[in-house]
Amino acid sequence: MSLWLIAWRNIQQRSLASALTGLSMALGVALVAAVLVIHGVIDRSFRRGAQGYDLVVGPKGSPLQLVLNTVYYLGDPAGKIPHEHYVELISHRFQLPDGRVSPPFKAAIPVCMGGSYLGFPLVGTTPEFFELSFMEGEHYQFTQWGGQGRNMETRNIWEAVVGPAAAKAANLKLGDQFQPRHTRGVEEEECPEEHHPFTVVGIFAPTGTPNDRAIFVNIEGFWQMHEHPSKDTPSEEQTEASRRFVSAVLVRLDESDPTLNAAIPRLIEDYRIGGVQVFQAVHPSVEVTKLLEGIIGNVQLVLLILAVLVVVVAGVGILVSIYNSMNERKHDIAVMRALGASRLTVMMVILLESILLSLGGGAVGVLLSHGLVGLLGPIITEHTGVQISALQFQVSELVLIPGLVILASIVGYLPAAAAYRTDVAKALAASP
Amino acid sequence: MVLQLKEVKKSFLEPDGSPLPILDIPWFELGPGEQMVLVGPSGCGKTTLLHVIAGISRPDSGHVKVNGWDITLMSEAESDRFRAETIGYVFQTFNLLPGFTALENVMLGMRFARGRVDRARAKQLLERVGLGHRLHHKPTALSVGEQQRVSVARALANRPSLILADEPTANVDAGHQQQIVDLLRQTCQEEKVALLLVTHNMDVARQFPRVDRLEDFNLVLKKPTKPNGAAAEA
Numbered sequence: 001m002s003l004w005l006i007a008w009r010n011i012q013q014r015s016l017a018s019a020l021t022g023l024s025m026a027l028g029v030a031l032v033a034a035v036l037v038i039h040g041v042i043d044r045s046f047r048r049g050a051q052g053y054d055l056v057v058g059p060k061g062s063p064l065q066l067v068l069n070t071v072y073y074l075g076d077p078a079g080k081i082p083h084e085h086y087v088e089l090i091s092h093r094f095q096l097p098d099g100r101v102s103p104p105f106k107a108a109i110p111v112c113m114g115g116s117y118l119g120f121p122l123v124g125t126t127p128e129f130f131e132l133s134f135m136e137g138e139h140y141q142f143t144q145w146g147g148q149g150r151n152m153e154t155r156n157i158w159e160a161v162v163g164p165a166a167a168k169a170a171n172l173k174l175g176d177q178f179q180p181r182h183t184r185g186v187e188e189e190e191c192p193e194e195h196h197p198f199t200v201v202g203i204f205a206p207t208g209t210p211n212d213r214a215i216f217v218n219i220e221g222f223w224q225m226h227e228h229p230s231k232d233t234p235s236e237e238q239t240e241a242s243r244r245f246v247s248a249v250l251v252r253l254d255e256s257d258p259t260l261n262a263a264i265p266r267l268i269e270d271y272r273i274g275g276v277q278v279f280q281a282v283h284p285s286v287e288v289t290k291l292l293e294g295i296i297g298n299v300q301l302v303l304l305i306l307a308v309l310v311v312v313v314a315g316v317g318i319l320v321s322i323y324n325s326m327n328e329r330k331h332d333i334a335v336m337r338a339l340g341a342s343r344l345t346v347m348m349v350i351l352l353e354s355i356l357l358s359l360g361g362g363a364v365g366v367l368l369s370h371g372l373v374g375l376l377g378p379i380i381t382e383h384t385g386v387q388i389s390a391l392q393f394q395v396s397e398l399v400l401i402p403g404l405v406i407l408a409s410i411v412g413y414l415p416a417a418a419a420y421r422t423d424v425a426k427a428l429a430a431s432p
Numbered sequence: 433m434v435l436q437l438k439e440v441k442k443s444f445l446e447p448d449g450s451p452l453p454i455l456d457i458p459w460f461e462l463g464p465g466e467q468m469v470l471v472g473p474s475g476c477g478k479t480t481l482l483h484v485i486a487g488i489s490r491p492d493s494g495h496v497k498v499n500g501w502d503i504t505l506m507s508e509a510e511s512d513r514f515r516a517e518t519i520g521y522v523f524q525t526f527n528l529l530p531g532f533t534a535l536e537n538v539m540l541g542m543r544f545a546r547g548r549v550d551r552a553r554a555k556q557l558l559e560r561v562g563l564g565h566r567l568h569h570k571p572t573a574l575s576v577g578e579q580q581r582v583s584v585a586r587a588l589a590n591r592p593s594l595i596l597a598d599e600p601t602a603n604v605d606a607g608h609q610q611q612i613v614d615l616l617r618q619t620c621q622e623e624k625v626a627l628l629l630v631t632h633n634m635d636v637a638r639q640f641p642r643v644d645r646l647e648d649f650n651l652v653l654k655k656p657t658k659p660n661g662a663a664a665e666a
């Protein structure tokens with residue numbers, strides 16, 4: 001018969017008050033756990049998305065906008081890079097500070113943003129996009145783990161590869177044909193003319209990146225789709241120039257070359273075409289870290305503080321509940337003392353009671369929040385491409401255990417001290 | 433001797449701060465396995481005496497030896513442990529903890545002693561007091577007489593040398609009263625435990641070989657003319 005059991009019996013003895021205080025603790029802890037889980041999911045998914053490329057090169061402008069748009073398909077494109085600038089960039093050899101001439105990029109994949117299908121972002125790119133790993137050691141799969149079909153081919157300009165989340169939600173299957181909208185998000189903008197439709201040739205296996213909810217089409221088809229027959233017919237040359245553009249270039253560098261990695265962004269930014277600096281080169285992971293640690297981190301900190309306050313309030317509830325019961329328990333405590341329990345023992349029983357209530361409520365709260373995450377997971381995945389499961393526990397959730405024990409000890413101290421001070425002779429004389 | 437009191441004095445404070453002497457016992461003894469009854473008018477200090485013997489209250493001066501150990505020299509924690517191991521206590525009523533079953537109430541007594549919690553012995557004791565079929569009942573599901581029998585079992589749990597019973601039959605009807613007295617006397621005899629029982633009931637007292645009146649050995653009650661004798665007259 002351990003002190004834990006004695007504490008547990010005391011809790012059972014006042015089952016309604018215990019259940020209510022435990023529940024309030026559960027809700028508070030569920031809130032904390034939810035904030036931690038969401039924080040972890042956002043953090044990991046953002047970082048995961050940012051890992052595929054060393055540099056994103058785009059037109060001059062906001063680096064964050066560039067990364068958000070090209071890696072996460074959020075917001076509007078930062079601008080356009082004329083196709084010939086792109087060609088010039090990838091064929092240029094930069095002079096490195098150690099005197100070498102820069103080798104060709106390991107990869108430089110053009111991407112074009114703009115347009116959507118049923119709300120899913122449309123990306124014009126080349127088959128090379130799917131030949132590179134999206135994270136270290138992780139490749140796009142078309143033949144296993146749920147992937148279907150094949151990669152698009154350069155010469156078939158009306159082919160499309162669809163992310164698994166987008167395919168599921170938009171009900172696109174291999175062989176399906178679809179007509180995207182020009183500029184995504186604007187519901188009204190109906191295309192006056194029928195385009196040539198794209199054909200789905202591949203759906204890759206889930207990657208847990210934002211790509212899962214994008215639709216990729218051959219960049220040439222993308223350009224032709226955007227080719228509008230305008231009333232004022234411009235010259236043949238102008239049309240050609242304005243229709244072939246890229247939104248950004250996803251660059252991979254030789255990671256074994258630190259000098260190159262360090263120098264290249266500056267060199268690209270300083271590079272002039274027609275006397276003007278036209279490019280910016282951004283490390284996606286650096287921008288994402290800034291974002292996560294800046295705005296998002298602060299919002300989460302505020303949420304976390306609020307959630308912790310709820311837990312503290314629940315702790316105060318436990319204090320009030322146990323403290324109020326001390327009067328009616330004086331006699332029981334005196335009986336235990338008469339049986340030979342020491343002051344410290346009866347004090348421990350009360351402390352353990354507070355700890356049991358807090359930890360029990362906390363455990364229920366963690367289950368509650370993870371259960372909720374499990375229920376909402378598929379919906380979150382569908383909308384964001386973020387894979388999330390009920391069993392994704394954050395290491396930071398472990399802090400809850402010592403945190404709750406400390407809180408319980410603090411709030412349990414007052415009633416426990418009252419138990420410690422109980423005058424046995426007096427309490428025995430008073431009938432309960 | 434199981435119990436020896438020497439020059440034990442105990443007084444409480446009156447609301448105005450002046451001392452109110454309750455006990456002044458030059459000498460009191462109880463032999464091993466001896467059974468005695470303590471009688472005295474209400475408010476004469478019987479319960480206070482039992483508290484002092486059990487170490488629940490400290491005397492203002494004097495010595496209380498149980499099994500030869502002077503509990504007035506022990507630290508509070510030591511005397512708590514000592515009480516758990518050597519003294520069984522039965523109160524008038526509300527002996528049991530309401531949240532625990534009969535069996536758990538008996539085992540609770542074992543928890544605070546040095547030995548291990550012996551579930552088998554706890555069961556045996558409850559069977560001995562005729563409650564083998566009520567092991568898992570909470571006190572509220574037991575009659576007052578049954579509750580008192582559980583307390584007797586619990587008092588015996590740690591094989592004590594001395595059982596203090598403070599009017600254990602006061603709230604029990606006449607039939608069950610005899611049952612409980614018989615139970616206490618028999619089990620104490622079997623387990624060779626000394627028994628000090630407080631009662632107002634002369635039918636009960638008559639059955640014991642030794643009946644002490646507190647006023648006979650408590651000097652506070654003997655000297656009505658001492659300086660603060662007003663309290664003693666009350």
Ligand SMILES: Nc1ncnc2c1ncn2[C@@H]1O[C@H](COP(=O)(O)OP(=O)(O)OP(=O)(O)O)[C@@H](O)[C@H]1O
Pocket residue numbers: 426444445454472473474475476477478479480481
């Ligand atoms: N904590 C206390 N403070 C002040 N006076 C007390 C205290 N406890 C008991 N007394 C007084 O001490 C006296 C003895 O009390 P005690 O309970 O020992 O009497 P008792 O002989 O057991 O009486 P009863 O037969 O009614 O149980 C009483 O007058 C009581 O009012």
Ligand SMILES: [Mg+2]
Pocket residue numbers: 478479480598
């Ligand atoms: Mg009394």
